[in-house]
Amino acid sequence: xxxxxxxxxxxxxxxxxxxxxxxxxxxxxxxxxxxxxxxxxxxxxxxxxxxxxxxxxxxxxxxxxxxxxxxxxxxxxxxxxxxxxxxxxxxxxxxxxxxxxxxxxxxxxxxxxxxxxxxxxxxxxxxxxxxxxxxxxxxxxxxxxxxxxxxxxxxxxxxxxxxxxxxxxxxxxxxxxxxxxxxxxxxxxxxxxxxxxxxx
Amino acid sequence: xxxxxxxxxxxxxxxxxxxxxxxxxxxxxxxxxxxxxxxxxxxxxxxxxxxxxxxxxxxxxxxxxxxxxxxxxxxxxxxxxxxxxxxxxxxxxxxxxxxxxxxxxxxxxxxxxxxxxxxxxxxxxxxxxxxxxxxxxxxxxxxxxxxxxxxxxxxxxxxxxxxxxxxxxxxxxxxxxxxxxxxxxxxxxxxxxxxxxxxxxxxxxxxxxxxxxxxxxxxxxxxxxxxxxxxxxxxxxxxxxxxxxxxxxxxxxxxxxxxxxxxxxxxxxxxxxxxxxxxxxxxxxxxxxxxxxxxxxxxxxxxxxxxxxxxxxxxxxxxxxxxxxxxxxxxxxxxxxxxxxxxxxxxxxxxxxxxxxxxxxxxxxxxxxxxxxxxxxxxxxxxxxxxxxxxxxxxxxxxxxxxxxxxxxxxxxxxxxxxxxxxxxxxxxxxxxxxxxxxxxxxxxxxxxxxxxxxxxxxxxxxxxxxxxxxxxxxxxxxxxxxxxxxxxxxxxxxxxxxxxxxxxxxxxxxxxxxxxxxxxxxxxxxxxxxxxxxxxxxxxxxxxxxxxxxxxxxxxxxxxxxxxxxxxxxxxxxxxxxxxxxxxxxxxxxxxxxxxxxxxxxxxxxxxxxxxxxxxxxxxxxxxxxxxxxxxxxxxxxxxxxxxxxxxxxxxxxxxxxxxxxxxxxxxxxxxxxxxxxxxxxxxxxxxxxxxxxxxxxxxxxxxxxxxxxxxxxxxxxxxxxxxxxxxxxxxxxxxxxxxxxxxxxxxxxxxxxx
Numbered sequence: 001x002x003x004x005x006x007x008x009x010x011x012x013x014x015x016x017x018x019x020x021x022x023x024x025x026x027x028x029x030x031x032x033x034x035x036x037x038x039x040x041x042x043x044x045x046x047x048x049x050x051x052x053x054x055x056x057x058x059x060x061x062x063x064x065x066x067x068x069x070x071x072x073x074x075x076x077x078x079x080x081x082x083x084x085x086x087x088x089x090x091x092x093x094x095x096x097x098x099x100x101x102x103x104x105x106x107x108x109x110x111x112x113x114x115x116x117x118x119x120x121x122x123x124x125x126x127x128x129x130x131x132x133x134x135x136x137x138x139x140x141x142x143x144x145x146x147x148x149x150x151x152x153x154x155x156x157x158x159x160x161x162x163x164x165x166x167x168x169x170x171x172x173x174x175x176x177x178x179x180x181x182x183x184x185x186x187x188x189x190x191x192x193x194x195x196x197x198x199x200x
Numbered sequence: 201x202x203x204x205x206x207x208x209x210x211x212x213x214x215x216x217x218x219x220x221x222x223x224x225x226x227x228x229x230x231x232x233x234x235x236x237x238x239x240x241x242x243x244x245x246x247x248x249x250x251x252x253x254x255x256x257x258x259x260x261x262x263x264x265x266x267x268x269x270x271x272x273x274x275x276x277x278x279x280x281x282x283x284x285x286x287x288x289x290x291x292x293x294x295x296x297x298x299x300x301x302x303x304x305x306x307x308x309x310x311x312x313x314x315x316x317x318x319x320x321x322x323x324x325x326x327x328x329x330x331x332x333x334x335x336x337x338x339x340x341x342x343x344x345x346x347x348x349x350x351x352x353x354x355x356x357x358x359x360x361x362x363x364x365x366x367x368x369x370x371x372x373x374x375x376x377x378x379x380x381x382x383x384x385x386x387x388x389x390x391x392x393x394x395x396x397x398x399x400x401x402x403x404x405x406x407x408x409x410x411x412x413x414x415x416x417x418x419x420x421x422x423x424x425x426x427x428x429x430x431x432x433x434x435x436x437x438x439x440x441x442x443x444x445x446x447x448x449x450x451x452x453x454x455x456x457x458x459x460x461x462x463x464x465x466x467x468x469x470x471x472x473x474x475x476x477x478x479x480x481x482x483x484x485x486x487x488x489x490x491x492x493x494x495x496x497x498x499x500x501x502x503x504x505x506x507x508x509x510x511x512x513x514x515x516x517x518x519x520x521x522x523x524x525x526x527x528x529x530x531x532x533x534x535x536x537x538x539x540x541x542x543x544x545x546x547x548x549x550x551x552x553x554x555x556x557x558x559x560x561x562x563x564x565x566x567x568x569x570x571x572x573x574x575x576x577x578x579x580x581x582x583x584x585x586x587x588x589x590x591x592x593x594x595x596x597x598x599x600x601x602x603x604x605x606x607x608x609x610x611x612x613x614x615x616x617x618x619x620x621x622x623x624x625x626x627x628x629x630x631x632x633x634x635x636x637x638x639x640x641x642x643x644x645x646x647x648x649x650x651x652x653x654x655x656x657x658x659x660x661x662x663x664x665x666x667x668x669x670x671x672x673x674x675x676x677x678x679x680x681x682x683x684x685x686x687x688x689x690x691x692x693x694x695x696x697x698x699x700x701x702x703x704x705x706x707x708x709x710x711x712x713x714x715x716x717x718x719x720x721x722x723x724x725x726x727x728x729x730x731x732x733x734x735x736x737x738x739x740x741x742x743x744x745x746x747x748x749x750x751x752x753x754x755x756x757x758x759x760x761x762x763x764x765x766x767x768x769x770x771x772x773x774x775x776x777x778x779x780x781x782x783x784x785x786x787x788x789x790x791x792x793x794x795x796x797x798x799x800x801x802x803x804x805x806x807x808x809x810x811x812x813x814x815x816x817x818x819x820x821x822x823x824x825x826x827x828x829x830x831x832x833x834x835x836x837x838x839x840x841x842x843x844x845x846x847x848x849x850x851x852x853x854x855x856x857x858x859x860x861x862x863x864x865x866x867x868x869x870x871x872x873x874x875x876x877x878x879x880x881x882x883x884x885x886x887x888x889x890x891x892x893x894x895x896x897x898x899x900x901x902x903x904x905x906x907x908x909x910x911x912x913x914x915x916x917x918x919x920x921x922x923x924x925x926x927x928x929x930x931x932x933x934x935x936x937x938x939x940x941x942x943x944x945x946x947x948x949x950x951x952x953x954x955x956x
Contacts, residue, residue, distance in 0.1 A: 004605060004606070005605070006548050006575060006602075006604045007503065025568050028564070028568075049598060052575070055574075055575060
């Protein structure tokens with residue numbers, strides 16, 4: 001779909017397909033969010049710019065931006081926004097749309113962690129912390145994984161000593177009681193959300 | 201009038217009795233002040249003290265009262281005797297509150313107090329009780345020029361207050377600019393949607409109002425007189441002229457949209473689809489709630505771009521340099537014309553800053569809710585191709601040059617130009633600028649005066665010496681004291697309201713007109729009893745000229761900030777007392793000193809400064825005269841005293857009505873009497889002036905710039921006479937300034953004129 005600049009097409013899409021997206025039109029471009037974000041300097045685009053780009057119809061650029069993935073959910077922007085925009089939620093909503101549309105930046109660490117976390121979680125209904133951290137260590141290949149694990153060795157041993165990490169979890173670990181019920185629930189939720197947000 | 205009998209009263213309250221030797225002060229009043237009655241009192245402003253003075257006036261034939269107590273700004277009711285002349289020696293705020301209470305300061309503090317007693321006695325002897333102006337006139341009708349929202353509001357408000365109104369409108373019908381609107385921006389909660397203009401209701405109310413007489417198709421072709429007795433010729437289109445007598449005038453002549461033809465780069469004139477805000481209102485009116493069609497071919501409008509600040513806030517000097525403060529509201533409203541009809545129409549407002557006065561922020565939010573897109577950007581050009589336009593602009597958030605293609609309509613927000621008539625100071629302003637090296641104004645002025653040039657048309661056609669219209673300050677808007685008296689023009693009894701005064705929207709214009717109506721009523725009531733308008737409200741004095749001494753130099757007629765003084769056929773000044781604001785600028789201007797007020801004259805101040813006891817050059821006690829503006833500097837000093845700020849004991853402060861009233865003879869007299877320095881404290885001047893009499897402080901600083909020659913002639917250092925700007929908020933700054941100046945003067949050798 002080609003979008004003419006400064007028409008409402010993409011804004012309308014954001015309103016329909018992004019959580020809290022209907023707030024974007026209420027931004028008054030004051031820039032307080034951009035100035036308040038503790039990680040602002042590391043973003044490709046500030047929230048202010050993201051909102052302006054949505055109005056300008058820059059769909060590709062918005063959805064492929066790494067900005068939404070850099071949000072740490074500190075909520076500083078929401079607290080300060082004079083127009084009370086739920087900026088953090090919009091950012092996460094945009095990230096989700098970007099991912100579902102296949103436009104999210106590749107090899108973005110936050111995105112990778114998110115995927116690992118999700119895949120880990122839905123298997124048993126509980127996060128297997130050992131597998132999750134090992135997954136993170138080895139995401140960039142085996143030798144890097146060994147290096148990472150060695151570097152974190154003392155932390156891991158300490159946690160084991162303090163009984164905060166069970167090495168036996170490597171066998172599969174424990175899960176929720178009704179695993180299939182849990183997975184059915186997730187499937188239904190996704191079905192509903194996909195219908196509502198027009199996600200294939 | 202009976203023989204003068206001066207009585208001096210010295211208060212011992214508020215610590216005066218403990219800090220000062222009041223018996224000594226009484227002796228000064230008696231021996232040096234030559235007061236016939238001298239009394240001390242422990243608490244002068246209480247009922248008993250006031251009764252004592254009252255009794256002396258009634259039974260002892262006292263005609264002149266000198267009260268040595270607190271500042272003249274305090275206890276004005278207690279000491280406000282209306283049947284005798286009263287002067288005040290400021291011993292509390294002027295002496296004990298600004299001096300340290302210690303043994304070392306006792307002597308100088310007492311000397312300060314004694315001087316103020318001498319000054320009070322000297323002043324009161326030169327004062328007369330104002331007899332009141334016999335030339336009062338009592339016409340209480342109000343003339344309103346302009347029948348738009350502002351004019352109609354002013355007329356209705358004045359009528360509601362019980363005053364008769366004459367309403368003159370140039371056009372064929374009342375309503376003005378608002379009558380051309382389809383809807384107006386909201387004035388009521390929730391400020392979400394455009395609302396009806398209400399013009400029809402106002403017109404109906406006016407035609408049903410027997411107090412309001414309406415002339416349409418008419419102009420004011422001649423205005424003469426003064427508050428309470430204006431005579432106005434009203435010329436009608438038919439050729440007939442009617443003369444109406446009125447007491448005061450409200451000019452509500454509104455604005456014209458800045459000419460979009462001057463903006464060809466924004467496509468105006470090149471495509472029928474580029475309109476100004478007025479053009480869009482016409483389209484909306486024609487559509488009357490239905491879809492607004494594309495002007496070029498009547499096609500469907502799918503996309504509209506609003507260009508804010510078109511020809512406004514221009515820094516290149518080509519277009520309007522200012523913001524009109526109302527066009528953002530209008531663009532939001534006009535975008536809603538489209539959105540309310542069809543939400544799918546793209547409406548983009550390209551702005552650099554949105555300015556939403558009053559409750560406009562709610563309206564802005566409502567616009568966003570309705571889907572109007574707001575884009576921070578600066579439009580560089582509009583290209584018209586076929587039936588659509590391409591709007592090129594710099595996106596100021598994304599910082600890139602970009603464009604909106606295929607806009608069916610482009611609306612230019614061109615802003616307001618005041619319909620204020622002739623700029624009576626144009627020549628003077630141009631000459632001043634040319635003298636400073638910038639001749640553009642002068643060239644423009646000369647071009648405007650050339651034969652065949654389109655000359656501005658006067659609105660009021662005043663027969664005043666200083667020109668046919670009320671003076672303008674900047675950008676053609678009428679001049680008024682922006683902070684203190686916003687509706688008061690520089691022509692007493694003539695008030696301006698609405699966009700002719702400054703750019704504004706309907707809500708503000710309505711408020712403005714109501715305020716101006718109240719002021720116009722106050723003006724006729726004041727004129728009827730010969731009272732001054734503010735800031736000297738209630739003053740019954742007026743300038744009296746000893747015409748046989750006049751040299752026809754015309755300085756008073758030229759310099760009067762309020763155009764109060766005309767000229768007769770022999771070029772003598774003709775004072776119109778009711779137009780006078782009692783600032784005394786004429787008195788300060790007069791080189792032969794023939795202008796005075798009964799209670800304020802060259803003598804009342806001159807005798808005060810001469811009454812001060814100037815110690816000889818060996819005593820190391822310099823004397824510094826401070827002439828302080830009574831509107832800002834003097835109250836600031838009083839407040840500094842309330843905060844117990846300490847300042848030098850060498851200064852003697854005399855309040856003046858305005859620095860404009862300072863006659864250079866006072867400076868020469870002071871220096872001749874052996875003062876070591878003269879300090880003048882007046883209000884800020886320039887385009888953002890705070891002078892309560894508009895031009896007074898400016899004229900004073902101009903006159904004092906010429907004092908250097910006098911000083912040189914006397915062999916004195918130029919820094920002995922200095923003018924400082926002071927605001928009423930300078931409570932901490934002024935004492936510091938005085939002390940610095942005092943140190944500076946003390947470092948100079950003593951004045952060689954002491955002891956003569």
